[in-house]
Amino acid sequence: MLDLKLxxxxxxxxxxxxxxxxxxxxxxxxxxxxxxxxxxRGEVEEAKAERKRLSKQIGQMRGxxxxxxxxxxxxxxxxxxxxxxxARLKGIERRRAEMLLALxxxxxxxxxxxxxxxxxxxxxxxEPPRFAFEIRDHxxxxxxxxxxxxxxxxxxxxxxxxxxxGGLVRLQLAVVTFAxxxxxxxGFTPVIPPVLVRESAMVGTGFFPADxxxxxxTAADDLFLVGTSEVPLAGLHQEEIVHADVLPLRYxxxxxxxxxxxxxxxxxxxxxxxxxxxxxxxxxxxTTPEASADExxxxxxxxxxILQALEIPYRVVDIPIGxxxxxxxxxxxxxxxxxxxxxxxxxxxxxxCTDYQARRLKARFRGSRGTQxxxxxxxxxxxxxxxxxxxIENHQREDGSVAVPEVLRPFGAPAELAAG
RNA sequence: GGAGAGGUGUCCGAGCGGUCUAAGGAGCGCGACUGGAAAUCGCGUAGGCGGGUUUCCCGCCUCGAGGGUUCAAAUCCCUCCCUCUCCGCCA
Numbered sequence: 001m002l003d004l005k006l007x008x009x010x011x012x013x014x015x016x017x018x019x020x021x022x023x024x025x026x027x028x029x030x031x032x033x034x035x036x037x038x039x040x041r042g043e044v045e046e047a048k049a050e051r052k053r054l055s056k057q058i059g060q061m062r063g064x065x066x067x068x069x070x071x072x073x074x075x076x077x078x079x080x081x082x083x084x085x086x087a088r089l090k091g092i093e094r095r096r097a098e099m100l101l102a103l104x105x106x107x108x109x110x111x112x113x114x115x116x117x118x119x120x121x122x123x124x125x126x127e128p129p130r131f132a133f134e135i136r137d138h139x140x141x142x143x144x145x146x147x148x149x150x151x152x153x154x155x156x157x158x159x160x161x162x163x164x165x166g167g168l169v170r171l172q173l174a175v176v177t178f179a180x181x182x183x184x185x186x187g188f189t190p191v192i193p194p195v196l197v198r199e200s201a202m203v204g205t206g207f208f209p210a211d212x213x214x215x216x217x218t219a220a221d222d223l224f225l226v227g228t229s230e231v232p233l234a235g236l237h238q239e240e241i242v243h244a245d246v247l248p249l250r251y252x253x254x255x256x257x258x259x260x261x262x263x264x265x266x267x268x269x270x271x272x273x274x275x276x277x278x279x280x281x282x283x284x285x286x287t288t289p290e291a292s293a294d295e296x297x298x299x300x301x302x303x304x305x306i307l308q309a310l311e312i313p314y315r316v317v318d319i320p321i322g323x324x325x326x327x328x329x330x331x332x333x334x335x336x337x338x339x340x341x342x343x344x345x346x347x348x349x350x351x352x353c354t355d356y357q358a359r360r361l362k363a364r365f366r367g368s369r370g371t372q373x374x375x376x377x378x379x380x381x382x383x384x385x386x387x388x389x390x391x392i393e394n395h396q397r398e399d400g401s402v403a404v405p406e407v408l409r410p411f412g413a414p415a416e417l418a419a420g
Numbered sequence: 421g422g423a424g425a426g427g428u429g430u431c432c433g434a435g436c437g438g439u440c441u442a443a444g445g446a447g448c449g450c451g452a453c454u455g456g457a458a459a460u461c462g463c464g465u466a467g468g469c470g471g472g473u474u475u476c477c478c479g480c481c482u483c484g485a486g487g488g489u490u491c492a493a494a495u496c497c498c499u500c501c502c503u504c505u506c507c508g509c510c511a
Contacts, residue, residue, distance in 0.1 A: 041470060045480040052480090055492040059438035068491080075491040198501095241430065241467085243448090364467090366430075366448095371467075 001100050001360050004034065017106035020113065020321050030099045037092045044089055047082040051075050102209060104326040105356040111330050115322035119333075125304065126313030128337045133398040137340025138389045139271040142168070144400050145419055148272060159269070160261060160276045162385075167414040171391070171404060172279065172384050174413035179281045179306055179381045180252055181411070186302060188252035188283060193232035195255050196223040201235045204361040206327035206353070213262045229253030230378045233284035237363045237374070242286070244367035247374075248295060249286040252381060255279070272385040273338075273345070281381040288367065289355065292375035296330065296352040299379035303334050303348040306381060309407045312390045313337040315344050327353040336390040347386045350379025392417070 007014050011031060018024035054075040061068040112120045142148025147168035153161040164172060180190050202208040202224055207215065216225040226232060233253045242249070257280050268274035283302060287295045300316070307314045319331040328351035335344035355373035358364070363374045395403040401418035409415065 038470065041480080045470070048481090049479055051491075056438075058491055062438080072491040079491070243430080362467095 001356060002103050002106065003355070003359065004100060007031065008034065014106065018103065020107060021104055021324070022322065023104050026099050026102070030096065030103075033092060033096045033099065037089065037096055040085060040089045040092065044082055044085040047078050047085065051078040051082060054078065101203070101360075104210075104324070105206075105329050105354060107321045107324060107328075108330040108352070111324070112318055112320040113322075114320040116320070118320040119317040119323070120320070122316040122318055122332070124313075124315040125308065126311070126337070128313050129339065129394055131339070131396070131398075135339050135342075135393075136396060136400070137271065137338075138392045139340075141392055141396055141400060141402060141417075142271075145402075145417055147417060150271070157276075160274065162272045162275060164272075164388075167417045168388065171408065171413050171417065172388060174408040174411035175310075175382055175384065175387060175391075176254060176279070176281055177411045178309075178408055180254065182306060182309075183250075183252040183281070183283065183302065183381055186250070186298075187248075188250040191229070191233065191236075191251045191253045193229050193236075193253050193255055195226050195229070195232070195258070196221075197226055197231055197235070198223065201231050201238075204238055205231045205234045205357055206325070206360065207231065210326040214260050216258050216260055225258035226255070227259045228257050228280065228378075229255040229282045230284060233282065233378070234357050234361060234363075234376055236284075237286060238361035239363070241364045241366050241371060242374075244288065244365050247286060247288055247365060248291060251284045253280075253282040253284060255282070257383075271340075271389065273389060275385050278383060278385040280383045283350070283377075283379045283381050285377045286358075286363065286365075286374045287377065288365065289372065289375050292352050292354060292377060295375075295377050296332075296350065299350045299377055300332050300334075302381060303350060303379055307334060307336065307347070310387070310391060310405045312347075312387075312394055314347070319349075325351065327351065327356050329354045329356070336386070337394065338389060339393040339396070340389070345386070347383060347390060348380035350377065352377050 002014065007027070007030065011027070015024050015027055018027060054071050058068045058071055058075065061071065112118055136144075139148065139150070143150070145166070145168075147164065147166045149163040149165060150161075153163050184190060196218065199208065199222065202212075202215065207227070211227075215227060218224070230253075232255075233251050236251065237249070256277060258277055259275075261274060261276060264274060272278075283299050285295050285299065304314070304316070314334050314336045317333050317335060319328075319333055324331050331349060331351045333346045333350075334348040336347040337343075338345045353376045355375055357376045358374040363376070364371050365374050391405065392402050395405070397403060399418075401416050403416055404413050
């Protein structure tokens with residue numbers, strides 16, 4: 001969430017920032033509620049301070065055996081009026097917190113204006129392959145090779161689920177260990193986190209209230225299935241104050257991700273491009289405010305490094321303000337060339353959330369300037385379903401088999417995906 | 421799932437209705453001693469919120485979370501969460 005102090009001290013700047021995202025609607029009401037809360041708080045605190053003084057006096061009088069009944073009555077009256085005001089204050093402050101929680105992060109100045117269609121292509125890397133035969137997409141190839149089974153998955157679990165089988169399983173596991181290997185070399189600690197989390201973790205990472213509809217919820221236990229390991233990784237240091245000298249803290253989460261894809265009905269229905277369940281290796285960093293912009297570039301660099309090693313043509317896009325998640329101040333996506341769709345599609349994404357998540361999570365550090373909020377950043381190292389599509393489609397051969405990138409061989413990948 | 425014990429500041433830990441304005445220790449910071457260092461000694465050191473005469477001062481809140489009792493709660497009561505021990509079950 002945003003810093004309430006910043007909203008008070010520089011409302012014009014916050015208003016302008018929110019207006020860029022089209023989210024400045026409730027700011028005036030928030031400011032009004034805040035000022036009401038503060039003046040009421042002043043009154044309540046004054047009453048409590050006086051009551052406290054009287055209580056102390058009662059203790060002393062009793063110690064001396066004096067009659068303290070009159071003071072007790074005065075203290076009680078003050079206490080009653082304080083708790084009355086406090087009850088009212090609680091309602092006002094809850095309202096304030098709700099409104100504050102609903103505001104998205106302010107975008108970096110450099111983030112492009114506009115919505116989904118205004119993404120700025122920063123660079124294209126690698127050439128889309130040319131095939132001397134008719135291109136097949138991953139569904140045709142996968143079904144023919146018996147490594148992707150969508151029909152049976154639909155019987156068992158419904159639409160947007162898949163069985164991955166045979167050589168594709170080995171390939172996926174190799175991609176995971178390959179990515180982990182690179183990340184570990186760059187200082188990321190591998191983590192297998194819990195994928196069922198509490199509501200507080202969803203609120204802390206900014207997925208609630210904004211994206212609640214896209215999250216699976218367990219009926220009996222008030223737990224939520226994470227759509228990304230960003231959630232449990234961000235929560236790793238919630239309510240902690242770490243020492244500045246341990247920063248940056250870098251983690252590489254390996255987990256299954258669950259997404260309801262509500263609102264995506266009819267979109268990307270073919271194959272395993274948009275599924276309810278997939279595995280992902282996610283980078284997550286905690287840094288100082290000064291270091292977060294560089295860390296963002298480092299994370300983006302890791303993503304590109306991996307795509308290049310996997311010989312997947314891609315482009316990098318700078319995501320416009322209107323398409324940022326609530327927590328993000330800046331976001332870059334890597335889009336891989338998908339021969340089956342004849343266009344670039346998102347395979348990884350990295351966001352700098354500045355102090356927005358950290359403030360919700362109370363994740364702080366102690367440095368030379370006292371205690372400050374951390375900055376948090378996240379980025380996809382590899383999202384399995386989509387990375388598998390990119391590998392299959394870009395490395396397909398005329399006979400229907402698929403060449404496997406050389407870098408994956410030491411990690412247990414098969415030499416090729418082929419029939420038989 | 422059953423029985424028991426416990427959650428206190430950056431960390432460890434005492435306190436179990438009224439000088440708690442939370443002891444003591446560790447760590448960290450500053451200083452003294454030293455050629456330098458260690459050891460030792462001295463001083464300082466939680467967070468949040470609000471206010472002010474804004475290198476500082478004052479107030480309120482926070483002892484797992486939320487309620488309650490009381491003039492007064494870390495301390496008593498209720499609910500919930502978490503951790504540990506033993507038993508049961510279990511990949």
